[in-house]
Amino acid sequence: QSALTQPxxxxxxxxxxxxxxxxxxxSDVGGYNSVSWCQQHPGKAPKVIIYQVTxxxxxxxxxxxxxxxxxxxSLTVSGLQADDEADYxxxxxxxxxxxxxxxxxxxxxx
Amino acid sequence: QVLLVxxxxxxxxxxxxxxxSCSTSGYTFKNYYIHWxxxxxxxxxEWMAILNPSGGDTSSAxxxxxxxxxxxxxxxxxxxxxxxxxxxxxxxIYYCALAGLDxxxxxxxxxxx
Numbered sequence: 001q002s003a004l005t006q007p008x009x010x011x012x013x014x015x016x017x018x019x020x021x022x023x024x025x026x027s028d029v030g031g032y033n034s035v036s037w038c039q040q041h042p043g044k045a046p047k048v049i050i051y052q053v054t055x056x057x058x059x060x061x062x063x064x065x066x067x068x069x070x071x072x073x074s075l076t077v078s079g080l081q082a083d084d085e086a087d088y089x090x091x092x093x094x095x096x097x098x099x100x101x102x103x104x105x106x107x108x109x110x
Numbered sequence: 111q112v113l114l115v116x117x118x119x120x121x122x123x124x125x126x127x128x129x130x131s132c133s134t135s136g137y138t139f140k141n142y143y144i145h146w147x148x149x150x151x152x153x154x155x156e157w158m159a160i161l162n163p164s165g166g167d168t169s170s171a172x173x174x175x176x177x178x179x180x181x182x183x184x185x186x187x188x189x190x191x192x193x194x195x196x197x198x199x200x201x202x203i204y205y206c207a208l209a210g211l212d213x214x215x216x217x218x219x220x221x222x223x
Contacts, residue, residue, distance in 0.1 A: 001171060001173075003154070003156075036210075036211055038155070038211060040155075045205060045214040045215070045216065045217055046147075046155065046205075046207075046211065046214060047214075048210065048211040048212050051210055051211075051212075057212055087154075089154065089155050091155075091157070091211065096169070097160055097162075097167075097169035098157075098169060098171065098172075099145070099157045099160065099171075100157055100171075101147075101154060101155045101156060101157050102154075103154055104154035104155070
C-alpha cells in the first residue's frame with residue numbers, strides 16, 4: 001500500500017486560504033467515506049482535525065474544512081493564522097482493516 | 111479522561127526485537143480499535159497495524175507483515191506492539207492511537223544504531 005499523494009508544501013499569508021490535496025485510488029480514498037486529516041506541530045503528537053471526510057471534532061475551528069471528489073480528498077484552511085503552520089497528513093481506510101497515511105504537507109504561514 | 115500512556119525509549123541492536131506498551135484508561139477498552147503508527151526522524155507518518163480489543167483480531171500493513179505482533183492484556187487494558195528483526199531504518203517514534211485518531215500516546219522513541 002503506497003502512501004497517498006500530497007503536495008510537499010503549501011503556503012499563504014495570514015487571513016488567506018490554503019487547500020491541500022490528497023490523492024489515492026478507488027481502493028482507498030475513492031472507495032470509502034473514511035478520510036481523516038491530522039495536524040502535527042514540531043515535536044508533538046498528531047491531532048485529528050477532520051474525520052469522515054467532512055466532520056470536525058469538537059474544539060476544531062470551522063476554518064478547517066474537508067471534502068472529497070473521486071479519488072482525491074482535500075483540506076482547506078481558511079483565515080490562516082500563525083498557529084496553522086504545521087505538517088498536515090491525510091489518512092484513509094484502504095479496505096480489509098488496512099489504512100494508509102498521505103505523504104504529508106508542510107504548511108507555511110508567510 | 112481518555113489517556114494512552116506508552117513505555118519509555120528503547121535502544122536496540124540490529125536484529126533484536128522491541129516490545130512497546132500502550133496503557134489505556136478513561137474509556138471502555140473493548141469498544142475502540144487501537145492503531146500503531148510510526149514516524150522516522152524528519153519523515154512522515156506511517157500506519158503499521160490495528161487491534162480490535164473485542165476479540166483481539168489484528169491487521170498490519172503489508173510492509174510489516176511477518177515482523178510485527180500486536181497483543182493485549184484486557185485485565186490491565188494495555189496493548190503491546192512487538193517489532194522483530196530490527197534494522198537501522200526502524201529508528202522512529204512509535205505511537206499508539208485510539209480509533210478515529212482523536213487520542214494518541216506520547217510516543218516511544220526506538221533507536222537502532
